[in-house]
Amino acid sequence: MEAHDAGIRARLRLQRDGFALEVDLALPGHGISALFGPSGSGKTTCLRAIAGLERVPGAYVAVGGEVWQDDAAGIFVPVHRRALGYVFQEASLFAHLDVRANLAFGRQRVPPGERRFELEAVAALLGIDHLLERRPDRLSGGERQRVAIARALLTSPRLLLMDEPLAALDHRRKQEILPYLERLHDELSMPILYVSHSPDEVARLADHLVLLDAGRVVASGPLGETLARADLPPTFADDAGVVLDTVLEGHAEDGLSRLAFADGVLHVGRREEAIGSRLRCRIHARDVSLALSRPLDSSIVNLLPAVVTATVGTDRPGHVLVQLRMGGTPLLARITERSRRELDIAPGRALWVQIKGVALLR
């Protein structure tokens, strides 16, 4: 069995009026893979084709070593026979059934021997155990969405497909539901394919990132490496920045907390999580500036040595994106073309980065 057999494989080609989809996805069989791209780039179409809701002639789709579609071999497993859960933007719950009956409905679809989760355990995982006797019309949008996710899980899927599951929620509800999605990620081994056009959501949740533009894959790879690419089209470069996975190592005497990553330490405002907690942070390219020698007169706390690996023009007039490595950890900085020229910033140049802002994502 080839290595990718354990993961998700989708080769899809489709022609519509004014839109052509041509993707070949090979995604890991665990963790959250985000499909990210502008409106109309084909994210939903990919999900629907993988689910079998949309029949794409000639396609090949396999999940966890099970072939769901291989037109060359005459295989097309109908959607109701595919072990998948699908969560849409708006939860479509049965209005006449309470939450428990809605969840039981998902569970009953699976033969007893193949059920992987207990109703109570899934309800607890999603924090809806106190809502089991309620009708959907007495739930908030965020609660409804958590019930929809629980119902999808109770069908014991091999793959969970989520199409902008937070898009219909306001900011507060989004913040309320994100920790539950992180729990799914931490506690289930099931792969999740997650469609979003929110960079914050992707940075917070994803392990693997697929960037789609006009029906094509622009980049696909581990989140950290993919976000650190400097050669992405302007749509993606505009909000450029990297994500670092860190561990809360301790607190400095002056009250700041120390976050250790593979190649150094960042200092941030005091964190109350337990020492040893894993925290993910985002560093925007616009928050990173460069100096040729170690600044001794800077108010910026996070100063780290780095080496330039590439410089790329952006669509922002007069600005360039600089790709660097702090040891093995990639970083992006956005500086002016003038500074690039005056400091002679080019690949191979060793310098110091000043990180003005570190956004804690989780």
Ligand SMILES: Nc1ncnc2c1ncn2[C@@H]1O[C@H](COP(=O)(O)OP(=O)(O)OP(=O)(O)O)[C@@H](O)[C@H]1O
């Ligand atoms: N049923 C359909 N029939 C014809 N064209 C469609 C259909 N559904 C979508 N399209 C077109 O296919 C293209 C891709 O649409 P898709 O919904 O996959 O994009 P998306 O990236 O999910 O967009 P959004 O972020 O706005 O949801 C668009 O040009 C869209 O107009």
